[in-house]
Amino acid sequence: MSVAYLNGAYLPLADARISPLDRGFLFADGIYEVAAVIDGKLVDSASHLARLERSTSAIGIRLPLPLAEIEAVQKELVVRNGLSEGLVYLQVTRGADRTRDFIAPEGLAPTLFLFVQAKPFLDVPAVRDGIAVATMPDLRWARRDIKSVGLLAQAMAKQAARAAGAQEAWMVEDGFVTEGASSTAFILTDDGIVTRPYSQAVLAGCTGAALAALAEESGIAVVRRAFTVAEAMGAKEAFITSASTLCQSVVRIDGQTIGDGTPGPVAMRLRQLYIDFARKTAV
Template sequence: MAYLNGRFLPLEDVRISPLDRGFLFADGIYEVAAVIDGKLVDSASHLARLERSTAAIGIVLPLSLADIEAAQTELVARNGLSEGLVYLQITRGADATRDFIPAPDLQPTLFMFMQDKPLIDLPAVAAGIAVATMPDLRWARRDIKSVGLLAQAMAKQAAKEAGAQEAWMIEDGFVTEGASSTAFIVTDEGIVTRPYSQSVLAGCTGAALTALAQESGIAVIRRPFTVDEALAAKEAFITSASTLCLSVVRIDEQRVGDGAPGPVAMRLRALYIDFARATGV
C-alpha cells in the first residue's frame, strides 16, 4: 500500500501527472525514515527537516506535521512493516503546462510508500564497507533535501563500478559527505564530522548519533577533514536512515585502520539501535 494526497491505495494504482513539477523540474523535497520493530525512528527530526526544506523552496505543506506522521504510521500498519524504510516525497504539484514559473494556485503532491529492508542484521556490519572518492558536482544548497539527485546517482554508479558501496564527495580538498550518508572519522580528538552549513545535508541519524556519542563521553568535533586524514584515522564510518551506522574499512582501495570495523563505530551503532527501539513511534 502507498499514500497519495490523502488516500491509501495499492502502489501499482498510484497515478501522478506527467506535468507534476517534481517530474519535470525536480521541484520537490523528500525524506526517508527508518522503521524498526514496526515503529518510525527519529520521526520528529525527519519531519522538522522536511518542514525546513519545503519552507526553503516555498512549498506549503498540505498537512500538519502531526497529520503527516499519522499517515506514515498508518501506512506502516497497513503494510505490516516491521523493519525497513518510509519514503515521503512532496512536490509543488502539477501545472496545466510546463513553465519555469509555477501557477500560483498549485496544490502540492504528497506521496509515500514503504520499502521492506533489513536494517539491523546486515553483512556489512561485520565486514564494513568501501567508499570511492570523487569530485562533488552537486548544487550549492545541499542543506535542502531536494529530489534532484542526478549527481548522487552518478556518484553511486561510479562507486559501484569501483567496487565500493558508497561515494564520498570531495570539494576544495575536503570530504563534504557521502552520496546518501554523513561521513565521520575517529581520531585522538574524538569523532570528526563536517559542520552544518549549506554545503551538507544535516543528517538526522548523524545528529542523533553524535548526541548519543556525547552522552557516552565521546567528543564530537565539527570540522572538515581530508581523505588523507581519513586514511590516517583510527576508524571511519557513515550514518544514514538506511544504514544506521556502518564502518568504512577501505577508501579508494586503501585500508582504514586495521581494515576491520572499529570499536567506536560498533559501539555507536549499538547505542543508536537502542535509542531507535526506545523512542520509536
C-alpha cells in the same frame, strides 16, 4: 500487495498515478524524506519531520497536511503493509501545472506521495564486514542543506562507486570530504569523532545528529570540522550514518585499508547506542 499514499488516498502502489506535468518530474521541484522503521515503529520521527518542514519552507512549498497528520499517514502505511523493519519514503512536490513554466502559478496544489520498503539493516553483512567507499568530485548544487529530489549527481556518484567496487561514494570539494552520496561521513581521530559542521554545504543528517549527541553523552568528543581524504585514510576509524544504514564502518577508502580493515570498536559501540536509542524513542 504494497499499499501507498497519494494525495489523500491509500491505494495499491501499482495503481498510484502522478501527472507527467508534475513539477517534481519536470523540474525536480520537490523535497523528500526517508524514515527508518524498527519493530514496526518510526525512528527519530520528529527530527525527520522538522527537516521536511525546513526544506519545503526553504523552497516555498506549502505542506498539504500538518506534520502530525503526515506522521499519522506514515504510521498507517507501516500498519497496512505489516512493515517491521525497513523505510518509509515521503515526497512532496509543488504539484502539477498545465504548462511547463519555470514559474509556478499561485495556489498550485502540492503532490504528497508516500510508500514503504521492507529492508533489513539491523543484522546485515555490511555491519559485520564494513563497507568500502570511493571518493568522487562533488558536482552538486550549492544548497545541499535542502533535501531536494534532484539527485542526479548522487546517483552518478553511486554508480561510479559501484564500478569501483565500493558501496558508497564520498563527495569531495577542494580536497575536503563533504558527505556521502546518501550518508553523513565521520572519522575517528585522537581528538574524537570528526564530521562536517552544518552549513549550506551539507545536509544536516538526522541519524548523524542523534548519533553525535549519543557520543557526547557517552564521553566521546565530537569535533565539527572539515577533513581531507588523506586524513580520512590515516584515521583510526571511519564510518557513515543514515536512516537506511544507521551506522556502518568504512574499512576501505579508494582501495586503501582503514585501521586494521575491520569495523572499529567506536563505530560499533555507537551503532549499538543508536539502535538502543531508536527502540526507546520510536513512535
